[in-house]
Amino acid sequence: MTNTLSFQVSPKVAANDFLLKKSIAESLSVPLAEVHEYRIVKRSIDARSRNIKMNLTVLVAYGDDSQLPEEQLHYEKRDVSLRPEVHIVGAGPAGLFAALRLIELNFKPIILEQGKDVSERKKDIARLNQNEGCNPLSNYCFGEGGAGTFSDGKLYTRSKKKGDNRRVFELFVIHGAHQSILVDAHPHVGSDKLPDIIANMRRTIIECGGEIHFNKQVVDFEFSGNKIKKLICPDEIIPVQTVILAMGHSARPLYYALHNAGVELEAKASAMGVRVEHPQEMINHIQYHGNVMKELPAASYSLVHQVDGRGVYSFCMCPGGIIVPSMTAECQTVVNGMSNSRRNSPFANSGMIVELQVSDYVDFAKYGELAGLKFQENFESLAYQNGGQNQVAPAQRISDFVRNKISSSLSATSYLPGLITSPMHFWMPTAISKRLQEGLKFFDRQMHGFASSEGKIVGVESRSSSPVRIPRNPETLAHIRIENLFPCGEGAGYAGGIVSSAIDGMNCAEMIAKLTAFSA
Numbered sequence: 001m002t003n004t005l006s007f008q009v010s011p012k013v014a015a016n017d018f019l020l021k022k023s024i025a026e027s028l029s030v031p032l033a034e035v036h037e038y039r040i041v042k043r044s045i046d047a048r049s050r051n052i053k054m055n056l057t058v059l060v061a062y063g064d065d066s067q068l069p070e071e072q073l074h075y076e077k078r079d080v081s082l083r084p085e086v087h088i089v090g091a092g093p094a095g096l097f098a099a100l101r102l103i104e105l106n107f108k109p110i111i112l113e114q115g116k117d118v119s120e121r122k123k124d125i126a127r128l129n130q131n132e133g134c135n136p137l138s139n140y141c142f143g144e145g146g147a148g149t150f151s152d153g154k155l156y157t158r159s160k161k162k163g164d165n166r167r168v169f170e171l172f173v174i175h176g177a178h179q180s181i182l183v184d185a186h187p188h189v190g191s192d193k194l195p196d197i198i199a200n201m202r203r204t205i206i207e208c209g210g211e212i213h214f215n216k217q218v219v220d221f222e223f224s225g226n227k228i229k230k231l232i233c234p235d236e237i238i239p240v241q242t243v244i245l246a247m248g249h250s251a252r253p254l255y256y257a258l259h260n261a262g263v264e265l266e267a268k269a270s271a272m273g274v275r276v277e278h279p280q281e282m283i284n285h286i287q288y289h290g291n292v293m294k295e296l297p298a299a300s301y302s303l304v305h306q307v308d309g310r311g312v313y314s315f316c317m318c319p320g321g322i323i324v325p326s327m328t329a330e331c332q333t334v335v336n337g338m339s340n341s342r343r344n345s346p347f348a349n350s351g352m353i354v355e356l357q358v359s360d361y362v363d364f365a366k367y368g369e370l371a372g373l374k375f376q377e378n379f380e381s382l383a384y385q386n387g388g389q390n391q392v393a394p395a396q397r398i399s400d401f402v403r404n405k406i407s408s409s410l411s412a413t414s415y416l417p418g419l420i421t422s423p424m425h426f427w428m429p430t431a432i433s434k435r436l437q438e439g440l441k442f443f444d445r446q447m448h449g450f451a452s453s454e455g456k457i458v459g460v461e462s463r464s465s466s467p468v469r470i471p472r473n474p475e476t477l478a479h480i481r482i483e484n485l486f487p488c489g490e491g492a493g494y495a496g497g498i499v500s501s502a503i504d505g506m507n508c509a510e511m512i513a514k515l516t517a518f519s520a
């Protein structure tokens with residue numbers, strides 16, 4: 001017979017097949033030999049006390065000769081080469097998952113991506129890490145897989161309401177991700193695994209008759225009445241029927257192109273700040289209450305506080321990770337974080353960001369709906385001016401930052417282009433710096449040592465979400481006026497992170513199929 005059991009075990013038991021089977025047999029009150037097979041279906045860590053436990057839910061086959069049903073993950077490949085075309089701008093998670101879903105719905109996706117395929121893109125990423133400058137079309141944000149390819153690959157989303165999270169995980173697994181992402185409470189793929197998975201998604205799309213064009217930058221649009229008619233690239237003009245605009249939130253030239261064409265946009269609340277970095281050993285010690293075991297993964301944290309009516313919070317925490325240069329042009333300094341699947345670097349980093357309302361963009365109010373974008377550009381330019389050459393980023397020990405003191409030296413870092421000490425308390429906008437100081441002092445009370453000299457802030461984390469929205473009709477997901485233009489993913493301001501962007505891509509694909517069926 002088969003049964004589903006939920007129980008707690010120590011990390012040592014959870015990591016050992018024999019001990020876990022024994023524990024399952026005890027829970028079922030059957031002899032060990034009668035437990036034929038088990039499959040973990042849910043796994044999380046409970047580290048609230050020193051007595052750390054793993055919460056497990058397992059499916060077990062035991063007693064007679066029963067076996068567990070095979071887990072079927074399926075993607076139906078079909079030939080869509082002659083089907084109605086949908087053009088997609090951007091091959092990030094939103095664009096790729098839209099394409100995969102369009103194929104299932106019998107449409108032909110044609111993706112236009114300004115960057116390169118993953119293997120060519122790696123060379124530009126290496127140049128960034130060697131402090132040799134930024135290719136504006138190929139970097140940590142742009143290229144095959146978008147910002148999702150060399151991302152950390154944490155697949156969690158706070159919103160479970162927008163769509164089918166499970167289907168996103170399944171499509172990752174079908175294309176090469178480890179099955180564990182289907183069971184872990186905090187699934188993580190890792191930057192070392194993502195490029196191959198993304199390349200497999202490309203192969204599926206092409207095999208089914210879809211198209212992906214790299215080095216194909218859309219620079220402008222042609223509209224007629226309430227319809228988009230053409231996508232304009234430097235080397236060709238492409239007539240279109242339907243467009244999914246999945247260009248990500250770093251595609252500034254396209255926001256300007258839409259604005260210049262009179263397409264309605266909206267200023268949007270956002271969040272900006274810095275990356276914090278600590279030795280991973282220190283974070284393990286704090287989070288595991290000194291009870292660090294080799295079976296436990298590199299520890300993470302999630303911190304939140306309210307200061308002067310705005311949230312200050314940790315974001316995109318990367319245990320055992322590195323800080324990376326994620327600017328998309330010269331003369332900008334922007335950082336983000338990633339980690340490999342094994343999360344084995346000696347550093348822990350996270351974004352530490354402050355919620356910004358549209359009213360915080362007041363100095364840039366004359367730019368109207370682009371005020372937040374201008375605020376963001378200015379923040380990144382300040383970081384560049386106060387950093388070193390090229391990708392060298394400004395940094396300060398947290399203990400100095402919270403006391404308005406210049407750091408005379410900095411602790412070791414994972415950030416390859418290098419750091420330069422800088423009085424970040426002085427030049428960051430006060431809407432950000434004052435709240436960050438208060439937030440960090442508060443977090444030090446929750447995690448003792450967090451604001452010590454061992455920790456540092458690195459500037460700046462400015463792209464946690466888009467400061468612009470391309471407004472959609474909630475009924476059709478199309479732009480509020482341009483009825484065949486579907487703003488999608490993070491750049492449209494309707495998603496944040498890999499999973500929600502992927503879901504938004506699939507939702508747009510489904511809506512296009514529904515509207516097409518309705519009008520036929």
Ligand SMILES: Cc1cc2nc3c(=O)[nH]c(=O)nc-3n(C[C@H](O)[C@H](O)[C@H](O)COP(=O)(O)OP(=O)(O)OC[C@H]3O[C@@H](n4cnc5c(N)ncnc54)[C@H](O)[C@@H]3O)c2cc1C
Nearest residue numbers: 090092094114146147151152153154218248489490497498
């Ligand atoms: C280093 C790093 C780590 C991250 N870690 C995580 C994480 O662990 N978990 C998580 O959920 N999220 C993470 N993120 C964020 C995540 O990657 C994004 O939320 C997600 O990729 C957004 O998906 P998207 O498809 O909407 O846009 P994007 O991924 O930004 O993709 C947009 C694509 O459009 C292309 N494009 C832009 N303009 C044009 C144009 N004019 N013509 C043609 N193509 C164009 C771009 O080149 C890009 O490839 C990370 C991001 C970075 C940079």
